[in-house]
Amino acid sequence: MTSDTDFARIAQQRDAVLSHISKTSLLAGREDKATLVAVSKVQPDVRIDASLEAGQRIFGENRVQEAQNRWTERRVLYPDLKLHLIGPLQTNKAEAAVALFDVIETLDRPKLAKALAKAMRSQGRRPDMLIQVNTGAEPQKAGVLPDDLDDLLGLCVRLDLPIIGLMCIPPIKEPAGPHFALLAKLARARNLAVLSMGMSADYDVAIRFGATHVRIGSALFGARLSRT
Numbered sequence: 001m002t003s004d005t006d007f008a009r010i011a012q013q014r015d016a017v018l019s020h021i022s023k024t025s026l027l028a029g030r031e032d033k034a035t036l037v038a039v040s041k042v043q044p045d046v047r048i049d050a051s052l053e054a055g056q057r058i059f060g061e062n063r064v065q066e067a068q069n070r071w072t073e074r075r076v077l078y079p080d081l082k083l084h085l086i087g088p089l090q091t092n093k094a095e096a097a098v099a100l101f102d103v104i105e106t107l108d109r110p111k112l113a114k115a116l117a118k119a120m121r122s123q124g125r126r127p128d129m130l131i132q133v134n135t136g137a138e139p140q141k142a143g144v145l146p147d148d149l150d151d152l153l154g155l156c157v158r159l160d161l162p163i164i165g166l167m168c169i170p171p172i173k174e175p176a177g178p179h180f181a182l183l184a185k186l187a188r189a190r191n192l193a194v195l196s197m198g199m200s201a202d203y204d205v206a207i208r209f210g211a212t213h214v215r216i217g218s219a220l221f222g223a224r225l226s227r228t
């Protein structure tokens with residue numbers, strides 16, 4: 001059950017984020033505006049239900065199991081939902097990810113590309129996919145290095161994966177702008193239309209650099225209760 005206060009707060013925060021997205025897109029001279037992916041990971045269910053009531057239909061989750069628990073039933077209630085996987089994917093979860101998600105944003109290595117291709121063949125489902133790029137070349141971070149992007153893309157083409165764009169998470173301690181600029185340049189040179197970049201703290205910057213999708217959690221729902 002969603003209480004009136006939860007609903008009012010979430011609806012109001014969503015309106016504020018959507019209007020900021022519109023304004024920033026317009027100021028950046030863009031004809032399209034960036035799409036809001038509401039990052040629901042670790043948020044309590046009441047907040048998710050409030051945002052569904054407010055009209056939100058595109059959500060991002062970073063763990064397959066958590067997403068299955070939260071969305072398997074809601075997906076039946078809301079047939080127009082679009083679920084994005086935005087966290088690292090293990091190959092042994094490729095089948096489950098293909099079954100649940102509409103967009104997999106974190107394809108970043110050949111072994112995973114092959115596992116996803118196999119899952120798509122066996123299920124006859126074709127979620128869209130983004131390649132995650134490790135623009136800061138951080139050793140602990142997921143994502144393909146910019147220098148290895150073309151090899152991975154070539155493999156994805158051979159495997160007939162529906163790659164529609166690129167995604168990045170800039171290093172936390174650096175200004176995000178140069179990373180967004182790099183991702184936009186990599187995508188443009190390869191004719192990839194979708195750019196998933198920008199989170200609560202920097203989505204206005206990302207939109208200026210051409211983000212088509214911004215992934216926003218805390219600015220929409222409030223602080224996460226535990227794990228980030």
Ligand SMILES: *Cc1c(COP(=O)(O)O)cnc(C)c1O
Pocket residue numbers: 039041062086087169198199200201215216217218219228
């Ligand atoms: C958690 C997360 C977000 C959202 O972060 P906020 O700062 O809460 O907006 C966006 N992208 C990814 C990949 C995340 O894991």
